[in-house]
Amino acid sequence: MSLVKKHPKEVKQILSKYPPEHKRSAVMPLLYLAQRGEGFVNKAAMQEIAQILEITETEVASIVGFYTLYHDEKAGKYRMQVCTDLPCALRGADEFLQNLCGNLGIKVGETTADGLVTLEAVTCLAGCDKAPVFQTQGPDGIKYHENMTVDKTLELIEALKEVKE
Amino acid sequence: MSKLVTLTIDGKQAVVPEGMTVVDAAKSVGIDIPVFCHHPKLEPVGMCRMCLVEIGRPMLDRATGQVVMDNGLPKIQFMPKLEAACTNRVSEGMVVMTISDKAKEGQRGTIEFLLTSHPLDCPVCDKGGECPLQNLTMAFGPGRSRFIYDEKNHLEKQVPLGELIWLDRERCIQCARCIRFQDEVAGEAVLGFDERGRNTQIVSLSTPGFDSVFSGNTTDICPVGALTTADFRFGARPWELKAQASICTQCPVGCNTTINTRREARSAGEIVVKRVMPRQNEEVNEIWLCDKGRFAYHFTESKKRLTRPLVRKDEKLARASWSTAVNLAAENFVKFKKDFVVLASGRLANEDLFNLKSLADTAGGRAILYSDMGGGDITSLVGVGQGTNIGTMGRGDAILVVASDLYQEAPIWWLRVKQAADRGATLIVANPRETKLDKFAKYVIRYAYGDEVKTINDFGRKTKISDEFAKAKNAIVFYGNEGLGFHGSSGLASACGILLKETGHIGKPNNGLVGVWQRVNDQGAWEVGFHPEPDLEKALKGKVVYIVGSDPVGDDPALAKALRGAKFVAVQDILETATTEIADVVFPAQAYTEREGTFTSGERRVQRFYAVVPAKGDSKPDFSITAQIAKGMGVILEGSSVSVVFDILVNSLDAFADLSYEKLAMVHGQFPIVGRGDLYYGGTTYQNTQGLGIQLVPSAQTGAAVHISKVRKEAALRPKENELLAVPVNKLYDRGVTVNPTQLLDQRVGEAAITLHPLTAGELGLEAGARAKIKFDGVSAEVTVKIDDSISTGVTLVPRSMGLTIREPVVAKVK
Amino acid sequence: MSHILLRHRDIPDLHKMAVYKKNGGFVAFKNAVTKMKPNEVTDVVKNSGLRGRGGAGFPTGMKWSFIDNKGWPHYVVANADESEPGTFKDREIMENNPLQFLEGLAISSYAVGAAVAYIYLRGESWQVAALLDEKIAEMEEAGYLGENLFGNDYSLKIHTHLGAGAYICGEETALLESLEGRRGQPRVRPPFPPSVGLYGKPTIINNVETFTNVPMIMANGADWYKRMGTADSTGVKIFSLSGRVRKPGNYELPFGTTFRQLIYEHGGGILDGRPVKAIMPAGASSSLIVVDDKVLDTPMDYASVRTLGSELGSASVIVIDDTVSVAWIINKTVHFFKHESCGKCTPCREGTYWMQNITKRIRSGEGTEDDVDLLLNVAKQMQGKCLCALGEFSTMAVVTGIERFPQDFKKAVKV
Numbered sequence A: 001m002s003l004v005k006k007h008p009k010e011v012k013q014i015l016s017k018y019p020p021e022h023k024r025s026a027v028m029p030l031l032y033l034a035q036r037g038e039g040f041v042n043k044a045a046m047q048e049i050a051q052i053l054e055i056t057e058t059e060v061a062s063i064v065g066f067y068t069l070y071h072d073e074k075a076g077k078y079r080m081q082v083c084t085d086l087p088c089a090l091r092g093a094d095e096f097l098q099n100l101c102g103n104l105g106i107k108v109g110e111t112t113a114d115g116l117v118t119l120e121a122v123t124c125l126a127g128c129d130k131a132p133v134f135q136t137q138g139p140d141g142i143k144y145h146e147n148m149t150v151d152k153t154l155e156l157i158e159a160l161k162e163v164k165e
Numbered sequence B: 001m002s003k004l005v006t007l008t009i010d011g012k013q014a015v016v017p018e019g020m021t022v023v024d025a026a027k028s029v030g031i032d033i034p035v036f037c038h039h040p041k042l043e044p045v046g047m048c049r050m051c052l053v054e055i056g057r058p059m060l061d062r063a064t065g066q067v068v069m070d071n072g073l074p075k076i077q078f079m080p081k082l083e084a085a086c087t088n089r090v091s092e093g094m095v096v097m098t099i100s101d102k103a104k105e106g107q108r109g110t111i112e113f114l115l116t117s118h119p120l121d122c123p124v125c126d127k128g129g130e131c132p133l134q135n136l137t138m139a140f141g142p143g144r145s146r147f148i149y150d151e152k153n154h155l156e157k158q159v160p161l162g163e164l165i166w167l168d169r170e171r172c173i174q175c176a177r178c179i180r181f182q183d184e185v186a187g188e189a190v191l192g193f194d195e196r197g198r199n200t201q202i203v204s205l206s207t208p209g210f211d212s213v214f215s216g217n218t219t220d221i222c223p224v225g226a227l228t229t230a231d232f233r234f235g236a237r238p239w240e241l242k243a244q245a246s247i248c249t250q251c252p253v254g255c256n257t258t259i260n261t262r263r264e265a266r267s268a269g270e271i272v273v274k275r276v277m278p279r280q281n282e283e284v285n286e287i288w289l290c291d292k293g294r295f296a297y298h299f300t301e302s303k304k305r306l307t308r309p310l311v312r313k314d315e316k317l318a319r320a321s322w323s324t325a326v327n328l329a330a331e332n333f334v335k336f337k338k339d340f341v342v343l344a345s346g347r348l349a350n351e352d353l354f355n356l357k358s359l360a361d362t363a364g365g366r367a368i369l370y371s372d373m374g375g376g377d378i379t380s381l382v383g384v385g386q387g388t389n390i391g392t393m394g395r396g397d398a399i400l401v402v403a404s405d406l407y408q409e410a411p412i413w414w415l416r417v418k419q420a421a422d423r424g425a426t427l428i429v430a431n432p433r434e435t436k437l438d439k440f441a442k443y444v445i446r447y448a449y450g451d452e453v454k455t456i457n458d459f460g461r462k463t464k465i466s467d468e469f470a471k472a473k474n475a476i477v478f479y480g481n482e483g484l485g486f487h488g489s490s491g492l493a494s495a496c497g498i499l500l501k502e503t504g505h506i507g508k509p510n511n512g513l514v515g516v517w518q519r520v521n522d523q524g525a526w527e528v529g530f531h532p533e534p535d536l537e538k539a540l541k542g543k544v545v546y547i548v549g550s551d552p553v554g555d556d557p558a559l560a561k562a563l564r565g566a567k568f569v570a571v572q573d574i575l576e577t578a579t580t581e582i583a584d585v586v587f588p589a590q591a592y593t594e595r596e597g598t599f600t601s602g603e604r605r606v607q608r609f610y611a612v613v614p615a616k617g618d619s620k621p622d623f624s625i626t627a628q629i630a631k632g633m634g635v636i637l638e639g640s641s642v643s644v645v646f647d648i649l650v651n652s653l654d655a656f657a658d659l660s661y662e663k664l665a666m667v668h669g670q671f672p673i674v675g676r677g678d679l680y681y682g683g684t685t686y687q688n689t690q691g692l693g694i695q696l697v698p699s700a701q702t703g704a705a706v707h708i709s710k711v712r713k714e715a716a717l718r719p720k721e722n723e724l725l726a727v728p729v730n731k732l733y734d735r736g737v738t739v740n741p742t743q744l745l746d747q748r749v750g751e752a753a754i755t756l757h758p759l760t761a762g763e764l765g766l767e768a769g770a771r772a773k774i775k776f777d778g779v780s781a782e783v784t785v786k787i788d789d790s791i792s793t794g795v796t797l798v799p800r801s802m803g804l805t806i807r808e809p810v811v812a813k814v815k
Numbered sequence C: 001m002s003h004i005l006l007r008h009r010d011i012p013d014l015h016k017m018a019v020y021k022k023n024g025g026f027v028a029f030k031n032a033v034t035k036m037k038p039n040e041v042t043d044v045v046k047n048s049g050l051r052g053r054g055g056a057g058f059p060t061g062m063k064w065s066f067i068d069n070k071g072w073p074h075y076v077v078a079n080a081d082e083s084e085p086g087t088f089k090d091r092e093i094m095e096n097n098p099l100q101f102l103e104g105l106a107i108s109s110y111a112v113g114a115a116v117a118y119i120y121l122r123g124e125s126w127q128v129a130a131l132l133d134e135k136i137a138e139m140e141e142a143g144y145l146g147e148n149l150f151g152n153d154y155s156l157k158i159h160t161h162l163g164a165g166a167y168i169c170g171e172e173t174a175l176l177e178s179l180e181g182r183r184g185q186p187r188v189r190p191p192f193p194p195s196v197g198l199y200g201k202p203t204i205i206n207n208v209e210t211f212t213n214v215p216m217i218m219a220n221g222a223d224w225y226k227r228m229g230t231a232d233s234t235g236v237k238i239f240s241l242s243g244r245v246r247k248p249g250n251y252e253l254p255f256g257t258t259f260r261q262l263i264y265e266h267g268g269g270i271l272d273g274r275p276v277k278a279i280m281p282a283g284a285s286s287s288l289i290v291v292d293d294k295v296l297d298t299p300m301d302y303a304s305v306r307t308l309g310s311e312l313g314s315a316s317v318i319v320i321d322d323t324v325s326v327a328w329i330i331n332k333t334v335h336f337f338k339h340e341s342c343g344k345c346t347p348c349r350e351g352t353y354w355m356q357n358i359t360k361r362i363r364s365g366e367g368t369e370d371d372v373d374l375l376l377n378v379a380k381q382m383q384g385k386c387l388c389a390l391g392e393f394s395t396m397a398v399v400t401g402i403e404r405f406p407q408d409f410k411k412a413v414k415v
């Protein structure tokens, strides 16, 4: 279904933030809106956003490609993104990720067999004092999980299995 | 003129306009600062960091604001870091060092960085030999790489961005010239970067891929071999190519081109055209070319080229000698002298048309221009003044485009008008449907088909828009024949002429009227005295017809019928056509690539084109064939030297007074400076060494009184209740004889389609994409339906030259 | 001493409108709008010596005074992108003391004549943005935002805008590009945002922490503020402490506090009681400081840190102990910058890629001493040539790491 039909109020509200002659500014919030359900922005949505903002589809795709929080393909239901940047790594983030991989039986970048979790390593999440830290990107948006252990993470994954749409 | 500033670059003094970039200023005094991302036609972005130089500025005393002096000279303060010469603007007293050790070290570093990601596959690269990266590496590179080759990224090497342009992702150096050209110059942002950092890659997501008629230009300005045309890819090495000046014959803009040729084994040892490139003429096409002009030259090499004279024998056309054919034609022309008609088109050169007109005049025949558009007499009166250059129009000026879809009909005018609007010119688009130009217009006037003249007459009345137009410093009107036949377009031309006259916008540079003709030299044809005939059918029936460069039989069943009823038909063309099939005698003419001549553009610029390849078979230039036939009729015309024909033309036509081939071949310095040694700066566009042409002076500029008769308030043709009116519209990629042979463009041409308003379509029970039968004026065809809610109801748009004959608005039936 | 910025640590529920108001909230804003001319507000901030907290430390009042009064409208943008590895202070402010930040943003907008302000947050912070949206709505309701504030003819709207995972968008011109709906790639400067900023209009961009200082300065006066900190770096700063310390976290302290005080008194010392080997005072962009007693006793202010061959930047202090190899550190930082390089300019795009290849080789034990030389050389070749500071930042740890900790590269290298 089209964005405008599905979220008429949000689209209007988003557009209202920017001067009408600069409505192109709305591209990022509209992309978030488009990404909400499936976890990635499909081609139809890019076309529609281009149309709403009177820019080309290529321009929209170019923005999706630049920013790491937009995805143009499907991954696991949840992307589990562990920060392994310097401050976190100084507090054991790399080992945490390795252990997690071992426990889930997948490598970084892979998705669990049930399609629930894709494990990724990312750059700083501004949670450096609470390492190990990761965020989950899922149908309910982005959530932070701080001061994590492998056990707590596995519990979380169990809980995610229970989440119904 | 803007203020001038003086600066010193590598010890040389430069006096240049304020606001110029250091790179451009250096160029103007012969100093080449290496660049990749910088292009003189694009906004500076400073991203490649190739142009690093040392820049110093006069030191100012903080307290007094005065320049600090040191031994009688201003003290120069240099920045600690190298600076980008492409983003720094010149300022008074600036000192630039482009070849100091520090600057060279910076430039070397950038080259080395670029090469870490580059595949260095020069031996198999189309750009090899004319590659800025190659050249600058030789001139400024470090000579040795410290990067381990097996660490290179490997990316896709053969990616079609569309069917016309191919991308090699490994070769791309991310200078964004192509993206910026599409966005800033062409106004069609159909190229973009995907991802970021080292993974940054060019993509196009439009449908069709790389959906722009300007796409070929990106291959000229791409400083590496990342973008190549499907036409030239792996076609030849640049150093094997010969270059000759020519003029594009696809539309009335008259873009200056350079044609690259090569003798090659795969063409049986013949010299053939390998590619068409833009040739700089800042007043015509700058350094650009549209894709039609770049790619649709293949018709000159079509298998259907006529190479021998043909004469009808026992119902069939058979080869004949030149003398047999010429005598046969001359005999018949003389025999039926009273009924002699010359039908010629604007595909011919001025010299051809002049000889044809002379023949008709002397032999007592009629000269008819094969065209549906009127108004060439008005453009001779109030055409744009000599010295016109759309590229200098901007804030305070106005441009009105009426009844024309410039993007489809004259792409480079579209581009230049759009850019004038970008510079602040008031652009007014008056058209019965939405076109691509609307987006850049300050005002869009939408009228119903049939209301063209009324719209311009009303425009003359006081409104905010007409006020702005009237008060503009300079104003140009482009008028076309969208939805119009001969009468309609003639009326429109007069209305526009009156508007320009009444607002004082005639007789000066950047002021006046431009006809958006369908053929390259329609304006020239009018100048030498050819006019269209509204009732062509009647004019041809039972006559002796000499048809040159036109295919009336292929175009129009009614004309075919009329010609079948002619007494005698002689046809002169470069290609076999439906018309040559019914001819009694056929003369093979030379293509514009095989001979010399001149064309007169829509802006009334007379420009020379040159022979670039040998003639096919026994073909001869049109003016020469005409002279031979004339001789048989006892009329003496110049038939051996085209320049002599031109001299005679100059002597007999006031508008051409004082012109000569020498003058047309003259050049003067242009900005930006481009040329073969300068590939990295302006791209592979060619420097103009063979002539910029000369604009004719319109009567209004000579001080002659200008009289344009008021257009009779003819009843505009509007559909009546329950009636459907078919109106003609123009399409860039059509099925015309000069496009068809270029297979590369097939997909863009598409199939014949008619366009309806959604309400009209609804009434007919049709929807987008449906197949429908259309019938009008003896034409009946099956077509696809398109929907456009910007047009009026009760009309159906029928594209010209797409297999459906339509010369003017006509009542139609659609099922 | 009680907090000035992290006041929520002293006052429970400070994020609630009622609590914030009870503690002096919006008095400064009302006072500014009703009793002061815009330039008078700017003057107070100028006099306070407040310097930008986003990294560059540029005097805030001076920046405001650069706003071009020939072009209109004006905009104010809060830089809440906070993506420098080791920085996590703005998030704490916005989550816990949002109203003070918003009030600061409002006062600043008044000072430069902006009727619209945007807050650009990193995409991960969408919940923070939601909270701010809620607070903005409350302010509108309470008459602190909207048309004709306090019966004056000044009107102001504030909007949040989410980025989407790009460190470069913290760079002010890349941020503007992003806010305009484009790829977040830096623009050529000059012109600077106060003359040509958002939508080509004059724009003031400041960091969240910078704005959060403003209500307190307006309420208590420039002199009060100047009394804290040092002459060159007035007031207080939130130090984000991370790395091998026992108690990482945010610490709001006056400028001039020493590294030793921060690490040992506040941060609880080093894990396992190891000695401090190196400090990165400005996150991953830092030049590495070789630590000795003198360094530990150096006051943390802009000028003093510079004497150590580094920069205070955003004061994201990453502490490194003797268990960590500097070769490993730069492998991390180079990986980060390679990932975040926007790709616009050649030296950064290609240089970070190349540096990553060499550091990988060194880390894997395949490297030679020549590789270390090459790495240093490549980093230096980038310096001073990039379009924006990111490229420069990417070389800091590499150059100082190799030059100041040569022994760590001997060990990492197979000769």
Ligand SMILES: Cc1cc2nc3c(=O)[nH]c(=O)nc-3n(C[C@H](O)[C@H](O)[C@H](O)COP(=O)(O)O)c2cc1C
Residues within 6 Å of the ligand: C051, C052, C053, C054, C055, C056, C057, C058, C060, C079, C080, C081, C082, C083, C084, C167, C168, C169, C170, C171, C172, C173, C205, C206, C207, C208, C210, C388, C389, C390
């Ligand atoms: C690569 C790069 C990243 C930056 N990231 C941030 C950031 O996340 N937050 C921030 O406030 N400033 C950041 N800055 C600094 C901003 O460009 C800008 O100087 C600052 O927002 C100005 O605010 P201030 O004067 O209040 O410090 C960054 C600069 C660069 C070059």
Ligand code: SF4
Residues within 6 Å of the ligand: C168, C185, C186, C340, C341, C342, C343, C344, C345, C346, C348, C349, C386, C387, C388, C389, C390, C391, C392
């Ligand atoms: S230094 Fe260059 S490539 Fe790197 S982030 Fe800045 S502009 Fe982009």
Ligand code: FES
Residues within 6 Å of the ligand: B034, B035, B036, B037, B038, B045, B046, B047, B048, B049, B050, B051, B052, B084, B085, B086, B087
């Ligand atoms: S940075 Fe100046 S030419 Fe590219």
